Amino acid sequence: MHEQKMQVLQGTVSKLLRRGATNNLKKALGKIHPADIAHLFRYFDLKDQKKLLVLVPDMEQAADVFSELESDSQAKLAEQLEKDFLISLVEMMADDDSAELIRSLPEELAEDILAAIHDDHSDDVEQLLGYDEDTAGGIMSTDVFALGQDLTVKQAIEALQDSEDYEMVFYVYVVDEHNHLVGVLSLRQLLTVPPATSLADVMTSDVLRVRTDMDQEEVAELVAKYNILAIPVVDEHGKLMGLITVDDVIDVMRDEATEDILRMAGTSEEELLYGYKSFHVARLRLPWLLTTLVGGVVTGTLMWYFKATLEQVIMLISFIPVITGMGGNVGGQTSTIIVRGFATGRIDFSMIRQVFFKELRVGLIMGTTCGLVIAAVAMIWHQNIYLGLVVGLAMVMAISVAACMGVLVTAFFKKVGIDPAIASSPFVQTVNDITGILIYFSTATLFLHHLI
Amino acid sequence: MHEQKMQVLQGTVSKLLRRGATNNLKKALGKIHPADIAHLFRYFDLKDQKKLLVLVPDMEQAADVFSELESDSQAKLAEQLEKDFLISLVEMMADDDSAELIRSLPEELAEDILAAIHDDHSDDVEQLLGYDEDTAGGIMSTDVFALGQDLTVKQAIEALQDSEDYEMVFYVYVVDEHNHLVGVLSLRQLLTVPPATSLADVMTSDVLRVRTDMDQEEVAELVAKYNILAIPVVDEHGKLMGLITVDDVIDVMRDEATEDILRMAGTSEEELLYGYKSFHVARLRLPWLLTTLVGGVVTGTLMWYFKATLEQVIMLISFIPVITGMGGNVGGQTSTIIVRGFATGRIDFSMIRQVFFKELRVGLIMGTTCGLVIAAVAMIWHQNIYLGLVVGLAMVMAISVAACMGVLVTAFFKKVGIDPAIASSPFVQTVNDITGILIYFSTATLFLHHLI
Numbered sequence: 001m002h003e004q005k006m007q008v009l010q011g012t013v014s015k016l017l018r019r020g021a022t023n024n025l026k027k028a029l030g031k032i033h034p035a036d037i038a039h040l041f042r043y044f045d046l047k048d049q050k051k052l053l054v055l056v057p058d059m060e061q062a063a064d065v066f067s068e069l070e071s072d073s074q075a076k077l078a079e080q081l082e083k084d085f086l087i088s089l090v091e092m093m094a095d096d097d098s099a100e101l102i103r104s105l106p107e108e109l110a111e112d113i114l115a116a117i118h119d120d121h122s123d124d125v126e127q128l129l130g131y132d133e134d135t136a137g138g139i140m141s142t143d144v145f146a147l148g149q150d151l152t153v154k155q156a157i158e159a160l161q162d163s164e165d166y167e168m169v170f171y172v173y174v175v176d177e178h179n180h181l182v183g184v185l186s187l188r189q190l191l192t193v194p195p196a197t198s199l200a201d202v203m204t205s206d207v208l209r210v211r212t213d214m215d216q217e218e219v220a221e222l223v224a225k226y227n228i229l230a231i232p233v234v235d236e237h238g239k240l241m242g243l244i245t246v247d248d249v250i251d252v253m254r255d256e257a258t259e260d261i262l263r264m265a266g267t268s269e270e271e272l273l274y275g276y277k278s279f280h281v282a283r284l285r286l287p288w289l290l291t292t293l294v295g296g297v298v299t300g301t302l303m304w305y306f307k308a309t310l311e312q313v314i315m316l317i318s319f320i321p322v323i324t325g326m327g328g329n330v331g332g333q334t335s336t337i338i339v340r341g342f343a344t345g346r347i348d349f350s351m352i353r354q355v356f357f358k359e360l361r362v363g364l365i366m367g368t369t370c371g372l373v374i375a376a377v378a379m380i381w382h383q384n385i386y387l388g389l390v391v392g393l394a395m396v397m398a399i400s401v402a403a404c405m406g407v408l409v410t411a412f413f414k415k416v417g418i419d420p421a422i423a424s425s426p427f428v429q430t431v432n433d434i435t436g437i438l439i440y441f442s443t444a445t446l447f448l449h450h451l452i
Numbered sequence: 453m454h455e456q457k458m459q460v461l462q463g464t465v466s467k468l469l470r471r472g473a474t475n476n477l478k479k480a481l482g483k484i485h486p487a488d489i490a491h492l493f494r495y496f497d498l499k500d501q502k503k504l505l506v507l508v509p510d511m512e513q514a515a516d517v518f519s520e521l522e523s524d525s526q527a528k529l530a531e532q533l534e535k536d537f538l539i540s541l542v543e544m545m546a547d548d549d550s551a552e553l554i555r556s557l558p559e560e561l562a563e564d565i566l567a568a569i570h571d572d573h574s575d576d577v578e579q580l581l582g583y584d585e586d587t588a589g590g591i592m593s594t595d596v597f598a599l600g601q602d603l604t605v606k607q608a609i610e611a612l613q614d615s616e617d618y619e620m621v622f623y624v625y626v627v628d629e630h631n632h633l634v635g636v637l638s639l640r641q642l643l644t645v646p647p648a649t650s651l652a653d654v655m656t657s658d659v660l661r662v663r664t665d666m667d668q669e670e671v672a673e674l675v676a677k678y679n680i681l682a683i684p685v686v687d688e689h690g691k692l693m694g695l696i697t698v699d700d701v702i703d704v705m706r707d708e709a710t711e712d713i714l715r716m717a718g719t720s721e722e723e724l725l726y727g728y729k730s731f732h733v734a735r736l737r738l739p740w741l742l743t744t745l746v747g748g749v750v751t752g753t754l755m756w757y758f759k760a761t762l763e764q765v766i767m768l769i770s771f772i773p774v775i776t777g778m779g780g781n782v783g784g785q786t787s788t789i790i791v792r793g794f795a796t797g798r799i800d801f802s803m804i805r806q807v808f809f810k811e812l813r814v815g816l817i818m819g820t821t822c823g824l825v826i827a828a829v830a831m832i833w834h835q836n837i838y839l840g841l842v843v844g845l846a847m848v849m850a851i852s853v854a855a856c857m858g859v860l861v862t863a864f865f866k867k868v869g870i871d872p873a874i875a876s877s878p879f880v881q882t883v884n885d886i887t888g889i890l891i892y893f894s895t896a897t898l899f900l901h902h903l904i
Contacts, residue, residue, distance in 0.1 A: 002670060003800070035677050042798070070798075161644045170622050170639075170681070187622075187639045192613045218454060224706065225487050227699040229622070229681060246698050247679040253702065254676065257709035258792055264716060265788035278810060282817035285785060292781050293822055296774025297829060304770040314763060318756040321885055322748025324773065329744050333737060336717035340710055346494070346522075348455070358730060365734035370745055377749060433773055 009036060010043050017048060022055065030057040038068035041077075049073075050080050063092035075104040087116045095121060096141040096248075099128035128242075136219050137212035139252065140233045140242030146173040147199060149182055154195035160187075173232055173240060174203045181207060181232055181240040209234050212241055216252045221345065223249045260343060263421035264336065295430030299324070299437055306441040313451045315382045316444055319374065319391045320437070326370060327398040327436035328429040334359050334406025339420050342410075349411070356407045363403025364396070371395040386450040394440040401439065402432045461488060462495050469500060474507065482509040490520035493529075501525075502532050515544035527556040539568045547573060548593040548700075551580035580694075588671050589664035591704065592685045592694030598625040599651060601634055606647035612639075625684055625692060626655045633661060633684055633692040661686050664693055668704050673797065675701045712795060715873035716788065747882030751776070751889055758893040765903045767834045768896055771826065771843045772889070778822060779850040779888035780881040786811050786858025791872050794862075801863070808859045815855025816848070823847040838902035846892040853891065854884045 009032065016025045029037060029052065037056065041049050056062040066074065066089050078086055078101065090098050090113055098117075102110045102125065114122050124142045131137025145163055147156055156172060172190065174183035183203030193202050209232045210219050223231055223246060233242040303310070303320070310316055338355065341347030347355060375392030379385055409431070413420040444451065461484065468477045481489060481504065489508065493501050508514040518526065518541050530538055530553065542550050542565055550569075554562045554577065566574050576594045583589025597615055599608055608624060624642065626635035635655030645654050661684045662671050675683055675698060685694045755762070755772070762768055790807065793799030799807060827844030831837055861883070866872040896903065 002674065033678065035679070039677070039797075043802070157643055160640065163640075187643075188612065188615075191609055191639075222454060224699075224702045225491070226485065227487070229698065246681065246702070247676075250676045250698075250702065250705065253705060253709075254796065257705075257713075258796065261709075261713055261716070261788060261792050264713070265785045278813040278817060281810075282814045282821070285782075285814070286818055286821060288785075289778060289781060289818060289822060290825070292777060293774060293825060296777040297770075297826075299773035299777070300770035303773065304767070307766055307769065310769065311763075311766060314759055315756070317759065317762065317769070318749075318752035320772065321751035321755065321776065321889070322745060325744060325748040325751070325882065325885065326741060329741060333717045333740075336713060340713050344706065344710060345491075350459075350495070358733075361730040362734045362737070365730060366738055366741060369734070369738060370741060373742070373745060374749075430777065433777065437773070 006036065006039060010040055013040055013052070014043075017044075017051065025052070025055050026057050029055055030061070034061055034064035035068050037065045041065075041069060041073060046076060046080050049077050053077070053081070054085065059088060060092055063089050067093050067097040071100065071104050074101055078105060079109065083112065083116075087113060091117050091121060094141055094143065095124040095128060096139065096242075098125045099138075102129065103133065131212055134216050135212060136210045136214045136216065136233045136244060137241070139216050139219070139248050140212075140244045141248075142242045144173060144232065144240060144243035145171075146175045146179075146181075146240055149174045149176055149198070149200040149203070151199050152195065153190055153193055153197045153199065153202065156185075156199060157190055157195070160190075170229055172199075173207070173243075174199050175240050179240055180238045181209060181234050183207060184232075207232065210244070211236065217256055219244060220249045220252045220256070224253070256343075260339070260419075260421045263419060264339070292430050295433065299430070299433045302434065302437045302441070306437075306445070309441055309445050309448060312448065313387075313444065315384070315387060316390075316441075316451075318381070319378065319394075320440070322374060323391070323394055323398050323440045324433045324436040326395065327402040327432040329402075330363060330366065330399045331402035331406045331432040332429055334363075334403045335410040335420075338407055338410040342414055342420055349415070352407070352411050356404065359403045359407050360400060363400040366403075367396040367399030370399060384451070386447055390443050390447050390451065391440075394436075394443045397439045397443075398432075398436045401435055405432060405435070458488065458491060462492055465492055465504070466495075469496075469503065477504070477507050478509050481507055482513070486513055486516035487520050489517045493517075493521060493525065498528060498532055501529050505529070505533070506537065511540060512544055515541050519545050519549040523552065523556055526553055530557060531561065535564065535568075539565060543569050543573060546593055546595065547576040547580060548591065548694075550577045551590075554581065555585065583664055586668050587664060588662045588666045588668065588685045588696060589693070591668050591671070591700050592664075592696045593700075594694045596625060596684065596692060596695035597623075598627045598631075598633075598692055601626045601628055601650070601652040601655070603651050604647065605642055605645055605649045605651065605654065608637075608651060609642055609647070612642075622681055624651075625659075625695075626651050627692050631692055632690045633659060633686050635659060636684075659684065662696070663688065669708055671696060672701045672704045672708070676705070708795075712791070712871075712873045715871060716791070744882050747885065751882070751885045754886065754889045754893070758889075758897065761893055761897050761900060764900065765839075765896065767836070767839060768842075768893075768903075770833070771830065771846075772892070774826060775843070775846055775850050775892045776885045776888040778847065779854040779884040781854075782815060782818065782851045783854035783858045783861075783884040784881055786815075786855045787862040787872075790859055790862040794866055794872055801867070804859070804863050808856065811855045811859050812852060815852040818855075819848040819851030822851060836903070838899055842895050842899050842903065843892075846888075846895045849891045849895070850884075850888045853887055857884060857887070 012028060013025070016028060037052070041052070044052065053062055053065060056065055066077075069077065081089075090101065093101070098121070102113060105113070114126065117125070128137070128140075128142065145160075147159055151159070160172070170187060172185045172187070173181060174185065176182050183200070183205045184207045185199065185203050189202060208222065208226060208228065210222065212233055212235055219231065223244070228246070230243055230245045232240055233244060235241050338347060341355075371392040374395050375388040378391040379388035410420045464480060465477070468480060484492075489504070493504070496504065505514055505517060508517055518529075521529065533541075542553065545553070550573070554565060557565070566578065569577070580589070580592075580594065597612075599611055603611070612624070622639060624637045624639070625633060626637065628634050635652070635657045636659045637651065637655050641654060660674065660678060660680065662674065664685055664687055671683065675696070680698070682695055682697045684692055685696060687693050790799060793807075823844040826847050827840040830843040831840035862872045
């Protein structure tokens with residue numbers, strides 16, 4: 001439904017652009033939600049994006065459109081815009097959005113813009129640029145609506161009426177004379193108490209807060225866990241520095257999920273989703289592939305090492321793919337489950353023993369089932385009971401080992417501070433290939449005199 | 453930081469439980485946030501969970517704790533509780549949380565509870581149970597704060613002061629006499645207009661809304677895209693039926709991400725994350741494994757078919773793992789990128805041609821690089837130029853084909869309405885194994901007289 005609406009919009013805008021119907025375009029754009037215009041930009045090249053952005057009738061709306069663009073499209077477009085126009089856009093943008101933009105621009109352009117924008121705004125932006133991108137400080141906005149604790153409810157309501165500059169005011173934060181965060185009030189609370197009450201008497205003083213240096217993922221966890229709409233950010237002395245709202249948290253959660261998913265494919269860079277320069281994309285993906293290429297050669301060397309066994313019993317080759325494949329799959333399944341368990345907080349280190357033995361049990365059950373199936377296949381196909389025994393045994397071991405490795409490798413990565421999501425990547429599946437081959441050919445060599 | 457706090461809490465509660473210090477436990481639990489108590493429950497067995505829940509001093513807090521539990525733990529615990537206590541809990545729970553609980557209970561218990569709870573509440577719950585779980589109707593709450601359009605701002609503020617039953621009132625929805633949604637107002641707007649104004653004169657009449665039957669994922673997309681805190685839900689006649697708040701949306705997004713990630717490992721059932729019955733978990737994971745087992749046997753059959761080639765040129769075996777492995781990796785990378793592109797809305801069908809040719813180019817570049825590397829390895833290792841040629845050529849083809857398949861298979865699944873996330877699962881990687889083997893041995897057979 002929504003997709004259809006977007007397609008109609010795209011059709012209309014393309015047609016007007018082709019016809020050069022500037023006035024009609026202006027009128028049309030004025031009626032479209034900034035988020036929708038930003039969405040439409042995906043279908044147009046940079047030149048058209050520039051034309052469209054300049055035609056957005058209201059400068060504030062244009063700034064909203066620009067803020068809604070994905071970070072890379074935003075940076076590319078920024079470099080194409082007239083500098084004066086870009087500066088007016090940045091002036092209109094929220095300070096956190098400005099900081100995000102400036103982070104992604106070439107240094108020289110970034111400095112020019114910082115020098116040109118209004119002092120109030122550039123001070124805020126420079127302060128934000130001082131925080132690490134992935135921390136609470138890096139994603140917060142400094143536009144936080146805070147009032148002194150000595151004010152009365154009546155004064156607070158008056159202040160609120162003049163608070164046009166703040167977006168999303170749903171809570172009023174209360175600070176002491178040194179700007180330390182001391183309390184919070186909801187707008188609704190303001191409406192339900194006598195106007196002469198002082199804020200200190202009605203506020204909730206136990207305010208959930210985060211430090212500027214907290215990791216953004218942890219912030220997102222807290223907001224999700226406690227179902228809150230915004231969380232205030234304080235410095236190490238408890239001074240109120242900024243605010244993170246739930247829409248920022250949604251962006252963080254989505255980005256983190258994307259990162260996890262891409263990392264599982266061993267690719268990790270979000271750029272892969274929208275980069276259109278093939279050489280660049282290939283260069284990002286190649287390191288991973290070359291790592292697994294080395295792994296593949298190691299596996300091949302092992303097979304070469306066992307070639308005498310293989311030459312004597314050529315029917316062994318028919319089960320190489322299934323043994324290595326199943327080991328890789330089970331290991332991948334297990335580590336995916338563990339990775340997601342860590343990410344959602346379902347699993348922590350205190351449970352890792354329990355999880356290990358559970359996965360071992362599950363691995364044994366699955367290994368026995370698959371082992372029986374493949375043993376039957378082997379016996380029927382090659383009419384050799386011992387081949388069935390070898391293949392079946394190897395399958396049970398390969399799957400159980402893979403399940404245990406899935407837990408151990410993932411937990412190890414987590415422990416040493418490497419993102420465990422890479423544990424379910426091709427890299428580690430290669431490790432499972434190697435153990436699979438070792439198990440299979442060792443078992444076969446052991447039973448070799450029965451097989452010949 | 454937060455994790456440490458939770459560990460301290462867990463320690464305290466365990467100690468008090470072991471000592472049977474009921475009064476101290478009551479006092480301690482009374483001070484802990486319901487979401488934190490629910491979190492603690494993960495570390496205790498059902499018996500202790502039951503003890504703790506009963507000890508939560510305030511019934512409303514107990515209902516909050518119970519609502520915050522993961523769906524499966526909730527259902528298990530519900531079956532252990534005294535029926536009267538369970539009924540009092542459900543009475544206190546929000547109608548959407550009650551409906552979610554009742555959906556996961558055994559039929560008989562569900563009916564008993566529905567019959568026992570207060571009529572007002574059970575009517576709401578039964579209405580919610582009528583919607584599909586994954587739709588807007590299935591996740592909305594019926595507690596929506598709505599006022600008639602003829603009311604004045606002063607009357608609205610008075611109504612708001614009596615609105616304790618509604619959680620998270622940040623917008624006031626305005627309806628006509630037939631309960632059709634006609635407008636919306638923020639609390640802040642109420643504060644900034646003269647008290648005698650009628651709501652119809654100040655409300656925004658262009659309200660973003662969703663239909664009860666819209667898919668929950670689409671709802672989440674809209675809320676994320678437009679940065680809103682809540683979205684009203686209407687029936688096919690535009691009547692206001694309920695409200696979805698951003699905290700529900702966060703849950704949806706997290707569940708969908710988990711589902712996507714698990715599906716990529718070919719496992720799909722969220723139960724895998726916390727199920728502790730090994731046989732049950734094994735049964736959930738086995739269908740996938742058995743599918744790929746069949747694939748592995750097919751690949752093995754192909755190798756068997758080419759055994760004459762292999763017996764003549766045994767050195768070919770050293771490159772089987774690397775050729776099939778690289779094809780699988782590239783195909784997996786590509787389909788992961790496409791799946792995530794679809795999920796985040798970066799890719800749609802209108803771009804699929806463009807994406808296909810880009811992936812083909814990227815595949816050719818990566819294939820050529822890996823092909824050159826592996827050809828050099830083959831030549832140096834086995835001192836055979838033709839082997840290098842065969843392995844290198846096969847690598848270029850296997851990788852390029854895998855990249856194209858990654859796009860086509862994923863797009864195909866999406867087109868026919870199967871979740872494309874399974875395209876990057878082991879199942880499809882097996883398909884890449886098969887094409888890899890076919891390409892490799894066909895090339896080798898073609899050059900066979902040079903290799904011997």
